[in-house]
Amino acid sequence: MLTGKRLFSTGSRLLKSSTSYNYDFTGLISQTGLPGSVGNTPLLKLNKLSKQTGRNIFAKAEWMNPGGSVKDRAALFIIEQAEKKGLIKPGGTIVEGTAGNTGIGLAHVCRAKGYKCIIYMPNTQAPSKIQTLKLLGCEVNPVPVVPFTDPQNFNHLAKRRAESLENAYWTNQFDNLDNRQAHIEWYLGRYHQIFEDSRS
Numbered sequence: 001m002l003t004g005k006r007l008f009s010t011g012s013r014l015l016k017s018s019t020s021y022n023y024d025f026t027g028l029i030s031q032t033g034l035p036g037s038v039g040n041t042p043l044l045k046l047n048k049l050s051k052q053t054g055r056n057i058f059a060k061a062e063w064m065n066p067g068g069s070v071k072d073r074a075a076l077f078i079i080e081q082a083e084k085k086g087l088i089k090p091g092g093t094i095v096e097g098t099a100g101n102t103g104i105g106l107a108h109v110c111r112a113k114g115y116k117c118i119i120y121m122p123n124t125q126a127p128s129k130i131q132t133l134k135l136l137g138c139e140v141n142p143v144p145v146v147p148f149t150d151p152q153n154f155n156h157l158a159k160r161r162a163e164s165l166e167n168a169y170w171t172n173q174f175d176n177l178d179n180r181q182a183h184i185e186w187y188l189g190r191y192h193q194i195f196e197d198s199r200s
């Protein structure tokens with residue numbers, strides 16, 4: 001489910017109370033957990049660019065997704081499609097080859113949904129991404145950088161690892177059509193918020 005309570009449209013309000021620390025967090029709470037908070041990023045008006053061009057220019061603050069990047073959208077959609085197609089069952093394992101961002105999105109969704117998460121990534125990626133993935137409970141395999149044609153490429157390693165496990169799904173971001181479909185659904189389909197945001 002890609003709908004979620006908008007996290008950022010309403011700020012917290014100070015309730016009338018004897019204590020100055022009694023805030024109303026209603027507008028900040030996702031009742032649908034982390035998956036429900038994906039995608040509800042603010043639309044920021046870029047005032048300088050808008051003035052220079054004579055047009056309203058907006059930026060979508062995708063770094064404010066819970067995993068810190070736009071890849072959260074695809075991660076959530078791909079996993080939920082796999083669930084719908086019966087390709088992953090409760091307690092299963094998600095396996096992915098990633099440079100880090102898709103992996104972090106997957107790791108968050110896996111934690112929320114109770115899946116294990118195994119990551120293969122080139123060992124040239126930022127140590128902070130590896131640490132983040134480990135903190136999120138993933139098994140992380142940083143591997144030497146080799147061309148795609150090499151069977152030891154991180155992406156092929158992820159595929160083979162998934163094939164070797166029971167109830168495991170290789171999310172395969174590079175060739176999975178649900179990755180493309182995720183963006184169609186989020187930006188053009190029934191889940192998109194840009195038009196909604198820009199109307200208000």
Ligand SMILES: Cc1ncc(COP(=O)(O)O)c(C=O)c1O
Pocket residue numbers: 071097098099100101102103
């Ligand atoms: C050139 C390139 N490398 C790697 C990736 C994968 O990035 P990540 O796994 O960090 O989401 C992408 C996907 O956007 C890409 O375009």
